[in-house]
Amino acid sequence: MKSVRHQFKHWFNNWLDKRQPKARTVTLSQKIIYILPSKFGLWYILLLILLYLLGTNYQNNLILLMSYMLFSVLLLALVLAWRNLHGLTVSCAPVLSAYAEEVLMVPVSLHSPQPRQQLQCNFSTNQPPSILEDNRQQLMVPLPTTKRGFLPLPRLTVHSYFPFGLFNCKSLLNLDYHYWVFPKPLATDPVVLNSDTSGSKNNSSEDFDTIRSYQAGDSLKLMLWKRLARDPANPAVKHAPSTPQPEPDWITIPSVSGAALELALSKACYLMIQLEQRSKPYGLRIKGTSISPSCGQPHLERCLRELALC
Amino acid sequence: MLILLSRQAILSFYAILVSLIVLLHQALPLWYSAILLLLLLYRWPLQQNDKVNKLKRVNVIAALILLLLLVAIKQSGVFHFMLQILLLSAVSRLVLIRQRHDSHQLLWVLYFLLACCFIFYQSMLVSLVILALLMFTLYCHYRLYASKQYQLQMLQLVKAILITLPVWISLFLLFPRLQPLWRIPTAEAAVTGLADTLDPGSIENLVQSDKLAFRAIFTDPPPPRQQLYWRAKVYEDFDGRSWTVNQRFERRQSANRQPENTNAEQWINYQVIAEVSNQRSLFALGQPVQYASVVRPTAAYLVEARRPVTQRLSYQLSSMLTPVPADTTFEQQLNSRTVNANPETRELASQLAAKSRSTAELIELISTMFRQQPFYYSLNPPRLGANSIDAFLFDSRTGFCSHYASATAVLLREAGVAARVVGGYQGGVWHEEQQYLEVRQREAHAWVEYYDQGSWQRFDPTAVIAPERVLAGLEAVLMADEQNQLQANWRRFSALNYLSQQLLHLDYYWSVWILSFDENNQQNLWQQLKAARNILILLASVLLLTAMIWWLWRFRRKPDNNAAAVRLINKYFSKVLSKKAAGQHFSQFATVLKKHNPEYNSELAHIDQLYQRALFAEDQQALVQLADYLKQHRHSLKKLTWPE
Numbered sequence: 033m034k035s036v037r038h039q040f041k042h043w044f045n046n047w048l049d050k051r052q053p054k055a056r057t058v059t060l061s062q063k064i065i066y067i068l069p070s071k072f073g074l075w076y077i078l079l080l081i082l083l084y085l086l087g088t089n090y091q092n093n094l095i096l097l098m099s100y101m102l103f104s105v106l107l108l109a110l111v112l113a114w115r116n117l118h119g120l121t122v123s124c125a126p127v128l129s130a131y132a133e134e135v136l137m138v139p140v141s142l143h144s145p146q147p148r149q150q151l152q153c154n155f156s157t158n159q160p161p162s163i164l165e166d167n168r169q170q171l172m173v174p175l176p177t178t179k180r181g182f183l184p185l186p187r188l189t190v191h192s193y194f195p196f197g198l199f200n201c202k203s204l205l206n207l208d209y210h211y212w213v214f215p216k217p218l219a220t221d222p223v224v225l226n227s228d229t230s231g232s233k234n235n236s237s238e239d240f241d242t243i244r245s246y247q248a249g250d251s252l253k254l255m256l257w258k259r260l261a262r263d264p265a266n267p268a269v270k271h272a273p274s275t276p277q278p279e280p281d282w283i284t285i286p287s288v289s290g291a292a293l294e295l296a297l298s299k300a301c302y303l304m305i306q307l308e309q310r311s312k313p314y315g316l317r318i319k320g321t322s323i324s325p326s327c328g329q330p331h332l333e334r335c336l337r338e339l340a341l342c
Numbered sequence: 343m344l345i346l347l348s349r350q351a352i353l354s355f356y357a358i359l360v361s362l363i364v365l366l367h368q369a370l371p372l373w374y375s376a377i378l379l380l381l382l383l384y385r386w387p388l389q390q391n392d393k394v395n396k397l398k399r400v401n402v403i404a405a406l407i408l409l410l411l412l413v414a415i416k417q418s419g420v421f422h423f424m425l426q427i428l429l430l431s432a433v434s435r436l437v438l439i440r441q442r443h444d445s446h447q448l449l450w451v452l453y454f455l456l457a458c459c460f461i462f463y464q465s466m467l468v469s470l471v472i473l474a475l476l477m478f479t480l481y482c483h484y485r486l487y488a489s490k491q492y493q494l495q496m497l498q499l500v501k502a503i504l505i506t507l508p509v510w511i512s513l514f515l516l517f518p519r520l521q522p523l524w525r526i527p528t529a530e531a532a533v534t535g536l537a538d539t540l541d542p543g544s545i546e547n548l549v550q551s552d553k554l555a556f557r558a559i560f561t562d563p564p565p566p567r568q569q570l571y572w573r574a575k576v577y578e579d580f581d582g583r584s585w586t587v588n589q590r591f592e593r594r595q596s597a598n599r600q601p602e603n604t605n606a607e608q609w610i611n612y613q614v615i616a617e618v619s620n621q622r623s624l625f626a627l628g629q630p631v632q633y634a635s636v637v638r639p640t641a642a643y644l645v646e647a648r649r650p651v652t653q654r655l656s657y658q659l660s661s662m663l664t665p666v667p668a669d670t671t672f673e674q675q676l677n678s679r680t681v682n683a684n685p686e687t688r689e690l691a692s693q694l695a696a697k698s699r700s701t702a703e704l705i706e707l708i709s710t711m712f713r714q715q716p717f718y719y720s721l722n723p724p725r726l727g728a729n730s731i732d733a734f735l736f737d738s739r740t741g742f743c744s745h746y747a748s749a750t751a752v753l754l755r756e757a758g759v760a761a762r763v764v765g766g767y768q769g770g771v772w773h774e775e776q777q778y779l780e781v782r783q784r785e786a787h788a789w790v791e792y793y794d795q796g797s798w799q800r801f802d803p804t805a806v807i808a809p810e811r812v813l814a815g816l817e818a819v820l821m822a823d824e825q826n827q828l829q830a831n832w833r834r835f836s837a838l839n840y841l842s843q844q845l846l847h848l849d850y851y852w853s854v855w856i857l858s859f860d861e862n863n864q865q866n867l868w869q870q871l872k873a874a875r876n877i878l879i880l881l882a883s884v885l886l887l888t889a890m891i892w893w894l895w896r897f898r899r900k901p902d903n904n905a906a907a908v909r910l911i912n913k914y915f916s917k918v919l920s921k922k923a924a925g926q927h928f929s930q931f932a933t934v935l936k937k938h939n940p941e942y943n944s945e946l947a948h949i950d951q952l953y954q955r956a957l958f959a960e961d962q963q964a965l966v967q968l969a970d971y972l973k974q975h976r977h978s979l980k981k982l983t984w985p986e
Contacts, residue, residue: 072446079450083457089522091636092653093514093857094460094469098476100513102453104506105480111505145906149489166489197446197487 218298582683656858691756
């Protein structure tokens with residue numbers, strides 16, 4: 033039973049892929065809009081049948097008229113539901129990352145020349161959909177993450193119950209984006225960070241007396257804001273050439289596997305974040321590759337990606 | 343997903359539900375309507391507080407009310423019971439409603455109840471009110487799923503109607519209709535029109551009502567007024583004072599009687615649209631020979647509906663204006679019975695019988711008596727005692743049609759001629775422009791049928807005493823104060839009178855075109871469509887062809903990949919844009935234009951600014967402004983010139 037379901041799911045995914053190949057930007061066309069009656073829609077159809085029977089049994093033309101009218105409203109709802117989605121252009125922010133077991137908020141943009149109503153997006157059915165507010169073109173769609181890695185974005189469901197809630201007009205979009213899931217940070221004993229007590233003393237900003245131009249990775253705490261206001265083209269930071277560079281920390285991932293590896297990665301992740309917050313340089317040794325010690329957001333990102341792919 | 347209903351939506355549902363309770367008041371006992379309204383007040387004020395125990399409380403209240411309804415089910419009947427339960431469920435749902443999801447059941451029930459209103463009302467005005475209520479419900483339903491800020495726009499509404507209307511109308515005209523699938527419970531309701539008992543005073547009361555009884559449409563010119571005797575009931579049992587319908591009319595007549603001389607040229611074909619009377623008896627002229635499926639023949643050549651007329655009923659009939667033949671031999675015997683009352687009448691009858699040699703002569707003698715002796719025709723005859731015929735013939739001598747008919751029938755029976763009283767309508771108002779006959783309760787009438795020469799001859803004593811009654815209608819006979827008695831106060835204003843008459847005409851068209859559209863009309867329509875098949879096919883193919891050409895043309899045109907702002911500029915600057923150099927961007931182009939058209943300097947600068955903002959900063963507002971601005975200045979933009 034389970035395998036049949038699995039097979040069906042597989043076949044369905046293939047079928048969807050055939051209809052809509054992966055793309056960075058998708059414009060909703062007739063081919064990829066699916067309209068299904070909602071539960072209320074089915075009840076509504078039952079109402080139409082009941083009214084027809086009532087009108088027939090009482091030989092009452094007015095009830096028949098009303099039943100036909102509600103039927104034409106049903107058709108109108110079908111057309112309006114389709115028009116609400118048709119021609120909508122959907123895209124996504126390029127680089128996304130989150131720590132495992134966090135909810136990644138994916139910014140999805142829905143562009144269209146005409147105003148659209150009550151559009152909803154979600155990645156999985158058990159997640160509550162986010163609703164596009166009026167006059168906005170972007171919305172954040174939650175995506176729960178579980179496993180670390182570099183993962184393709186799952187199918188995005190763009191759907192709407194507009195108008196009348198009789199139909200669920202939807203499109204299952206395969207957007208060609210990937211997102212990073214870093215290991216979940218796990219607090220470790222502070223012993224490892226002992227070495228930074230001496231450094232923190234040196235780091236207090238009063239000790240910086242000279243100025244050098246800003247380099248990528250410099251702490252914003254050291255930025256000369258007043259100077260930046262005068263000369264925005266050449267940012268500068270306080271610099272203390274006399275103070276010795278603090279000893280770089282090397283974070284080494286032992287060559288284990290399974291749960292032990294995950295634990296080590298989580299701890300390493302926590303450590304890196306802590307070091308980054310203190311602006312202490314750190315390096316990463318992992319499975320033969322090593323990243324030389326440095327500091328700053330791009331460096332952190334690079335190390336975390338290494339952890340994610342490990 | 344939790345989407346709360348707005349206060350406005352809840353209030354709208356309140357309004358709809360209260361109007362439904364008012365509309366369906368016929369199905370609800372008064373106490374029940376009061377309970378429903380009180381239950382609705384339970385929600386006041388509309389604050390959406392989260393007290394969950396309310397649910398329990400409302401459930402208990404609803405269960406109690408349900409018990410009360412079950413107790414009262416005998417009185418109300420199954421159909422009314424269903425309506426009561428639906429209303430109860432709608433009200434209790436509305437009292438607790440908080441989320442959008444909850445409104446589904448409510449809307450479903452509201453739609454159903456709105457349809458049920460049409461069982462009670464079919465007149466045009468009330469139907470339009472119900473239709474308006476339906477539209478309002480649909481609008482509320484739409485608002486639930488539309489964006490809050492988004493206002494319904496006229497243009498969209500018109501487009502929506504353009505989509506729905508053809509579907510709606512063609513479904514009504516062409517979708518197959520079925521016969522009733524099963525017997526439906528009918529509700530008990532007050533009977534209107536002629537009753538099964540004819541008292542000396544019953545017709546006088548009836549004619550004071552201005553209500554419509556039925557309308558008739560003739561395929562040929564209508565027969566003269568004095569021929570329009572619409573038979574509805576035959577009274578054969580006499581107890582000395584009042585007449586009642588014999589029990590044989592309750593048995594169903596199975597034999598399909600075909601007249602011997604079926605000369606179709608003498609037939610009168612007509613359609614009758616009967617108003618609600620809650621009884622079976624219908625109206626027919628003379629001897630009906632052909633029946634529509636909704637009616638069936640009954641004893642004494644009357645017609646009746648298959649079930650009590652609880653909504654307007656339209657039926658087709660063909661009649662011959664000849665005396666009605668004898669139904670059974672037993673019938674004659676039935677109508678010769680006399681009762682031991684009215685001794686003076688009996689004496690008079692034997693005198694008259696002795697004087698006459700034939701039945702025709704006897705009738706002539708009775709007519710002469712009414713004509714020569716001081717008999718009066720009045721809407722307000724004095725009350726008569728137990729021997730009502732004696733009191734009328736020898737004492738008061740003032741009576742209405744039922745008095746004359748009753749006295750004549752008794753005289754004939756006492757003289758040995760089988761006779762009976764027939765109740766129905768006489769005449770009606772013919773509307774020449776609209777081509778229909780309007781018959782009101784005002785035209786209620788009673789006359790006599792006596793058996794002679796193998797058939798039941800009609801004799802109307804009223805035609806003897808007050809011939810204008812038959813020739814011109816009741817108003818012509820009555821005194822001025824009696825006429826006033828007939829007219830409701832407001833009817834005396836001629837403007838209102840005119841208006842109500844126009845409304846009645848509209849109502850007539852409504853009944854003919856909408857209420858009485860049936861399978862026959864549908865079949866005719868299909869046949870007409872079949873006859874016009876070639877033209878229709880041609881029309882359809884032309885439409886299809888144009889659609890295809892349009893489709894092709896749309897797809898062959900290259901898709902315009904330019905941004906909206908660029909497209910706007912291309913549209914409005916089409917004349918001068920062709921002169922623009924290939925590498926020139928719009929700002930440069932605008933500068934050149936400004937130089938040559940200094941009078942439009944500020945406009946061009948403004949357009950340029952909006953264009954830049956719309957295109958490069960992707961400012962949606964600027965784009966809208968640009969579109970508006972260009973549209974406003976489209977005439978001056980056409981005057982722009984380019985240096986040669």
